[in-house]
Amino acid sequence: MSQVEANRPNVIVFFTDQQRWDTTGIHGNPLGLTPNFDRMAQKGTHVHNFFTCQPVCGPARSCLQTGMYATQSGCFKNGIPLPENSKTLAHYFRENGFYTGYIGKWHLAEQDPVPESGRGGYENWLASNILEYSSDAYDTVMYNNENEAVKLPGYRVDAMTDAAIRFIDHNQQDPFFLFISYLEPHSQNHLDSYVAPDGYEEHYIGKWMPPDLASLGGSAAEHLPGYYGMVKKLDEALGRLIDSLKSLNLLDNTIILFTSDHGNHFKTRNKAYKRSCHDSSIRVPAALQGPGFNSGGRITELVSLIDIPPTLLDAAGIEVPEHMQGRSILPLSRKTSDTWPKEVFVQISEDKVARAIRTDRWKYSVVAPGKNGWEVPGSDSYEEEFLYDLQADPYELKNLIGMEWCQEITKELRDRLITRMVQAGEDAPVIVPAPVRKGPVDRRIDIKELRNNAVKWTYGN
Known part of the structure; x- marks a missing residue:
């Protein structure tokens, strides 16, 4: 032909x-x-x-x-x-x-x-x-x-x-x-x-x-x-x-x-x-x-x-x-779609076993302690490692993980990461929250904004 x-x-x-x-x-x-x-x-x-x-x-x-x-x-x-x-x-x-x-x-x-x-x-x-x-x-x-x-x-x-x-x-x-x-x-x-x-x-x-x-x-x-x-x-x-x-x-x-x-x-x-x-x-x-x-x-x-x-x-x-x-x-x-995932999911291997999501404003990442990323693809347990506010810090120079004033947003991102891991074919892990750190609230965050952006969707459909 x-x-x-x-x-x-x-x-x-x-x-x-x-x-x-x-x-x-x-x-x-x-x-x-x-x-x-x-x-x-x-x-x-x-x-x-x-x-x-x-x-x-x-x-x-x-x-x-x-x-x-x-x-x-x-x-x-x-x-x-x-x-x-x-x-x-x-x-x-x-x-x-x-x-x-x-x-x-x-x-x-x-x-x-x-x-x-x-x-x-x-x-x-x-x-x-x-x-x-x-x-x-x-x-x-x-x-x-x-x-x-x-x-x-x-x-x-x-x-x-x-x-x-x-x-x-x-x-x-x-x-x-x-x-x-x-x-x-x-x-x-x-x-x-x-x-x-x-x-x-x-x-x-x-x-x-x-x-x-x-x-x-x-x-x-x-x-x-x-x-x-x-x-x-x-x-x-x-x-x-x-x-x-x-x-x-x-x-x-x-x-x-x-x-x-x-x-x-x-x-x-x-x-x-x-x-x-x-x-x-x-x-x-x-x-x-x-x-x-x-x-x-x-x-x-x-x-x-x-x-x-x-x-x-x-x-x-x-x-x-x-x-x-x-x-x-x-x-x-073609401008014919009105729904799309509000984050991307990332798997990280070799130097570490880690998982992350990135929204339009937030970066949230967890790491599996004691796991060798050259030997195993994943883990049943992770610890929180990074949180960045990309609106205020687009080049990710200030890690906010554990900050007291970020706890609500971190909880929301933690749940969304677990959902994405399951959708990708992984088992739902335990994610251990980072130790809480006190510090000044230096910017405005709104959990409602994040939740309103979380459209219901399923990959592959």
Whole structure:
């Protein structure tokens, strides 16, 4: 069936790694790093409040491929391969006449090269399980369908974008689903360095720094210029991809999603760059353009990575499986939905076993004492760890957990977190309240405001 006969849009996922939301101009970054993303967000649908559901590479990818939380897919930490019986986005697109391709970082297998049985159903394969180990910034090596090592010329972002454009050019006649998974702006692990293209990092030395990094330090002074340079190159790649679609007369019939797996707090919240409840870890940029999303404007509802699989299937005219735990945002883009969850739910693993919810105003997080997040996916008991008032403290510099004047709001958030955990397939835990601390009431809080925003809903319906 030809593209015209099928009358279905192509779908491309442009997926970056460890990119903070505030790297983008549309979120207030003053450095001009993302003109193509900003234009895409203005032309299409900008998901203003978008969050990962698991701030770790492999687990986030399992959520995006399966539509299930990491505790349900089984991939609750890095290094756990996606079960071979898992149905991924590739399977659903293939079953509905789309040719599927995957380029870049997979992080859901046991080895490199990834055997066909571990590729999640993708047909055209040019990828590495852990791309930072098979390649370097100017030494791009990935593996093809025959598991042959393929060295691509150019800076890694350019090399992968060239491969994506070739895939698009070779598959113009039939609908396709292409997933491009970049490593950037993740660090190059063996160097613990953010390697931008030659000449890029120098432009951002001593330039604007987000308030949390300016206050807390971490590794930002050392790493932010290179990180910004990588973001700039990724945005140029997005522009090249869009230009290639336009030149092939495919742009109007192609859905493009731009987003990332998690953010980057630059060692300000723990010894790593992620694995925390803070927006610097969990909030990422997201925008879509193409059929169903053009002129969608700004979505201000809180949307999770878990909502992306049903969104992509819905937009492509494919029935959304009942087991998927998110919901399509297409009604939000079309302004036909009047109810939406008033918080996003986050599972955190590896450095700790933790759970969190984020509302438009509040961040509430609990941790399982004595539990090793590298060994167990969850716990039956947690203790309160963080509470932030994002209205007064958007960069989460003042932890309010245990404050006497916050007890009523904390109780409400505790109950809502337990509800979300159960809806995600976890058992209802015991959450031990934090010791009460006295202190001055320095802002107004209204429990009625929080309760009025708690719409009754169920994920998957």
